[in-house]
Amino acid sequence: MSLQHSVAQAQGYNFAYLDEQTxxxxxxxxxxxxxxxxxxxxxxxxxxxxxxxxxxxxMQLTAAILGHDDVLKVIDQGADDTTNAVSIRRFxxxxxxxxxxxRTPEATVIQTxxxxxxxxxxxxQIMVYQVPIPEPLRFIEPxxxxxxxxxxxxxxxxxxxxxxxxxxxxGHIATAYAYPVTVDDxxxxxxxxxxKFDNPKLDMSPALMLFGAGREKRLYAVPPYTKVExxxxxxxxxxxxxxxxxxxxxxxxxxxxDELIVDDRGTKRFVCSDTDYCTQHLSExxxxx
Amino acid sequence: xxxxxxxPQALLDLDTPLLQVRGLxxxxxxxxxxxxxxxELYPGEVLGIVGESGSGKSTLLSLLSGRCVPDRGGVxxxxxxxxxxxxxxxxxxxxxxxxxxxWGFVEQNPRDGLRMGVSAGANIGERLMAQGSRHYGQxxxxxxxxxxxxxxxxxxxxxxPRTFSGGMQQRLQIAxxxxxxxxxxxxxxxxxxxxxxxxxxxxxxxxxLVRELNLAVVxxxxxxxxxxxxxxxxxxxxxxxxVEAGLTDQLLDDxxxxxxxLLVSSVLQP
Numbered sequence: 135m136s137l138q139h140s141v142a143q144a145q146g147y148n149f150a151y152l153d154e155q156t157x158x159x160x161x162x163x164x165x166x167x168x169x170x171x172x173x174x175x176x177x178x179x180x181x182x183x184x185x186x187x188x189x190x191x192x193m194q195l196t197a198a199i200l201g202h203d204d205v206l207k208v209i210d211q212g213a214d215d216t217t218n219a220v221s222i223r224r225f226x227x228x229x230x231x232x233x234x235x236x237r238t239p240e241a242t243v244i245q246t247x248x249x250x251x252x253x254x255x256x257x258x259q260i261m262v263y264q265v266p267i268p269e270p271l272r273f274i275e276p277x278x279x280x281x282x283x284x285x286x287x288x289x290x291x292x293x294x295x296x297x298x299x300x301x302x303x304x305g306h307i308a309t310a311y312a313y314p315v316t317v318d319d320x321x322x323x324x325x326x327x328x329x330k331f332d333n334p335k336l337d338m339s340p341a342l343m344l345f346g347a348g349r350e351k352r353l354y355a356v357p358p359y360t361k362v363e364x365x366x367x368x369x370x371x372x373x374x375x376x377x378x379x380x381x382x383x384x385x386x387x388x389x390x391x392d393e394l395i396v397d398d399r400g401t402k403r404f405v406c407s408d409t410d411y412c413t414q415h416l417s418e419x420x421x422x423x
Numbered sequence: 424x425x426x427x428x429x430x431p432q433a434l435l436d437l438d439t440p441l442l443q444v445r446g447l448x449x450x451x452x453x454x455x456x457x458x459x460x461x462x463e464l465y466p467g468e469v470l471g472i473v474g475e476s477g478s479g480k481s482t483l484l485s486l487l488s489g490r491c492v493p494d495r496g497g498v499x500x501x502x503x504x505x506x507x508x509x510x511x512x513x514x515x516x517x518x519x520x521x522x523x524x525x526w527g528f529v530e531q532n533p534r535d536g537l538r539m540g541v542s543a544g545a546n547i548g549e550r551l552m553a554q555g556s557r558h559y560g561q562x563x564x565x566x567x568x569x570x571x572x573x574x575x576x577x578x579x580x581x582x583x584p585r586t587f588s589g590g591m592q593q594r595l596q597i598a599x600x601x602x603x604x605x606x607x608x609x610x611x612x613x614x615x616x617x618x619x620x621x622x623x624x625x626x627x628x629x630x631x632l633v634r635e636l637n638l639a640v641v642x643x644x645x646x647x648x649x650x651x652x653x654x655x656x657x658x659x660x661x662x663x664x665x666v667e668a669g670l671t672d673q674l675l676d677d678x679x680x681x682x683x684x685l686l687v688s689s690v691l692q693p
Contacts, residue, residue, distance in 0.1 A: 274538065287516045291523075291553025295538070298545045298552065301559055302581050367559040 143231040150197040150230040156180055160198035160353070164344060167355035172317030173285070174268050179351035189222055189247055190348030192264035196245045199260060199344070200226065205233045207241035212249040212390065212407035219247070236410050248311070250332040252389045252411035255341035257358065263326040265347040268354065270314045270324040290322050293365055301370055310375065316363045317356055325362075331374045331390045336362040379404040384415040439501060441466050441607055441639050446496035447486055454662045457483045460496070462658065462668065466606065467637040471654030471671065473644060473686070478660040480643040481611060487641060488528055488609045489518045500525075503606070523553050527600030527608040531615045533592035536599070537584045543570065543595055544580040550603040569598040573628060590621035594628065601632065610642040614649055626652050647690050651675055659683045 148154065156178070163177040182190040200206070206226055210219040214236040222245060223234050235241050238253040245262040255261065271281040274292045284290065293314050300308045313330035317323045325336060326345055336343065336356060343356040356362060366372040380387045382403040389411055391404040406412035440463035450456040457479035464470055472480045485491045487498055489510050498510040503525065510518065522528065530536035537546055544566035551562055567577045573594040575587075584592055593613060600608060613629065614622040630653055633640055644650055650657055651671060658668040659682065667680040678684045 274540070283515070287519060289519060289553065291549060294552040294557070295541055295545045295549050298548055298559065298562060299541050302542055302544055302563075366557075368557050369559050 144228040147229045149202075150200045150226065150232075151182075152180060152194065152197045156194075157198040160194055163353055164195065164198065164355065167344070167353055168342070168357050170321075171356055171360050172321030172323040172354060174352040174354045176351055177353055179348050182348065183225075184221070186349040187266065189218060189245070189264040191346030191350075191353070192245050192247070192262045192348075193222060193225070193346075194348060195262045195344050195346040195353060196222075196226065196243060197230075199262075200230050200232060200243060202230075202232065204242045205235050205240055207235050207238065207244045207410075208246075209244065209249060209251070209408075209410075210247045212251075212392075212411075213409045215409060237414075238410055248327045248329075249390070249407060250328060250335045252386075252406070252408045253414070255335075255339055257340040259341040261341055261343045263328070263343065263345040265324070265326040265345045265352075266349070268324060268345065268347040268350050268352040270312075270322050285321060288320065290316075293322055294367070297365060297367065297370075301367070307366065307370055307372070313372075314365050316365065318360050319363075322365070323354060323356075329375065329390060330364065330372075333362070333364045333372070334374065338362075377404060381406045381412060381415075384412045384419065386412070386415050437466055440464060441468075441501050442487070442641075443499045443507075444487065444496070445499075447483070447493050447498065448495040449482055449486055449491065449493045450663065451482075454664075455479075457486070457660070457663045460658075460665055462665075464607070464639055464641065466639055468656065469633060469638075469640040469642060469654045471642050471644060471650035471657045472660060473647060473650050473657060474660035475645065475686075479663040480645075480660055482663075483660070484609055484611055484641065484643050488526065489522065500607070523550050524603050525606050527603075527605040529593075529596055529600055529608060529610040529613050531612040533584070533589070533596045536596040537592060539583065539585050542581045542583060543575070543587070546584060546595060546599045547602050549599065554603065565602055569602050570595075572601075572632070573598045574624075588621075590617050590625060593617065593625060597629070597632070601636065601638075604636070605638070607639045607641075610640060612644055612646075613642070614644070614646065622649075629653060647675065647687065659686065 160177055163175045167173065167175045180194060182193050184190065206223065208219045208223040210216040213219060226232055227234050238251040243260050243262060247264045269281055271284055271292065274295060275281050297307050311329045312324055312327045313333055315323055315325050315333060325333060338359050340358050342358050346353045364372040377391045379391065381389060381391060383405050386406055390407045392407045394403045394405060396403050442464040444460055444462050447460040448458040450458055460483060472483060474480050486493050492511060499507045500510060502508050544563065547566040547569050548562040551565060556562060566580050570577050570580060575591055575594060584595055587595060614625055617625060626649060642653060654671045657671045657674045658665050661682045667674060667683045675687055678687045
């Protein structure tokens with residue numbers, strides 16, 4: 135099994151680092167966020183033992199929802215073995231002594247930085263996203279007061295101004311990540327900087343999606359089986375990225391690929407960004423042979 | 424038969440005011456701001472508000488356009504459906520919808536009225552997108568049409584407004600406001616800060632558009648020449664009150680109130 139209980143629990147910390155009052159406060163905010171899909175709920179963000187921008191928002195949500203029986207997976211750009219993923223996974227293994235895994239289907243809580251796993255999520259799983267800027271209107275409207283009014287009144291014309299600019303400049307909608315979506319026919323939401331490749335996975339997903347922004351102290355949610363639509367134009371419909379190549383490791387033709395430069399002459403290889411998916415796909419092929 | 428019935432309807436539309444203002448007051452101090460303003464504005468009519476700096480012209484304009492709440496009095500607007508909408512008892516959503524569909528607001532400084540970070544085409548298309556237009560081709564076409572209408576080279580549709588000259592920015596702002604086919608446009612010194620030849624061209628353009636589109640306009644200016652050229656009717660303000668109102672030519676050629684006389688005589692006659 136890949137479930138791990140290898141790290142000794144740290145002494146002197148409350149379960150999952152945050153104190154119980156803080157966790158209750160975050161849970162109350164989370165309930166509100168789930169009740170109003172896509173609405174940004176302010177919460178009293180705490181200092182975490184790592185800098186803003188490293189996933190403090192996501193970590194606070196994970197800490198608030200984690201139980202003894204949970205199995206945690208942490209990914210950073212799809213990979214389980216990068217610094218951010220390793221350190222956050224280790225953090226919760228030490229402070230909460232929860233089981234961790236790299237396998238998507240085994241996990242009950244998946245904290246992610248900017249990817250949704252390729253393996254379809256199932257009912258009962260919770261995704262926790264790390265969000266840098268929760269406000270999708272921020273790029274065009276710097277005033278928080280004004281953006282709140284715009285959300286309240288559904289005044290979302292300016293969102294299309296950005297897409298218009300893309301088409302006018304590049305001939306197609308060039309926004310490739312943090313692609314704005316409408317949740318449940320009401321709130322426009324920034325799905326965190328996931329590639330737009332992952333946007334369709336949000337729609338009617340059986341898993342609960344929680345988004346936490348530590349610096350901005352906002353959280354929001356998409357409950358299971360909620361309609362999530364990407365914004366587009368009638369004559370320029372939403373489309374996800376496609377690659378001409380296949381994964382150099384597992385040969386997958388339908389996953390999100392990273393481009394790697396492998397030598398000084400600029401030779402390129404494309405590999406799956408989701409390391410767990412790639413490994414599983416590879417071992418299935420080997421088992422089949 | 425139908426034609427016979429429609430004619431009185433159209434006449435009725437022109438005979439009924441578009442905007443009714445009663446006792447509008449907002450004071451920042453004694454005689455600072457504007458107080459007890461009453462008037463009616465009819466479809467297709469251009470109303471000029473003139474007066475010295477600090478006389479309350481801009482306060483009045485903000486009150487009329489729903490930007491700040493009055494201490495007393497009210498503004499009613501007749502919507503396209505023919506209902507009277509009391510501006511300050513209506514919801515903020517209704518006010519905003521009005522401001523981006525049936526109304527327009529041309530700021531003195533085009534930088535306040537334009538989105539400087541996005542292209543001219545996006546600036547023109549924004550109102551249409553806010554109204555739910557989701558077809559890029561149509562938005563693009565509207566942008567090209569309106570650039571032409573305000574005499575800007577269509578090839579500049581993808582340029583940022585900050586690369587435009589002051590006069591072009593002002594014309595772009597006008598296009599951005601008129602694209603949704605408003606019935607009522609507020610203008611706050613639209614020619615302020617422009618040199619005389621550019622002013623003349625802009626006024627010429629505005630006069631053409633106002634007549635062509637049958638716009639009702641409330642225009643604030645301290646320039647009597649602008650008022651003479653554009654406005655059908657004038658209101659002269661001084662120390663927060665309207666001191667004289669009437670037809671433009673009448674008021675400028677035969678001013679009654681001492682302050683209006685002073686104002687008119689203070690202009691150099693070329």
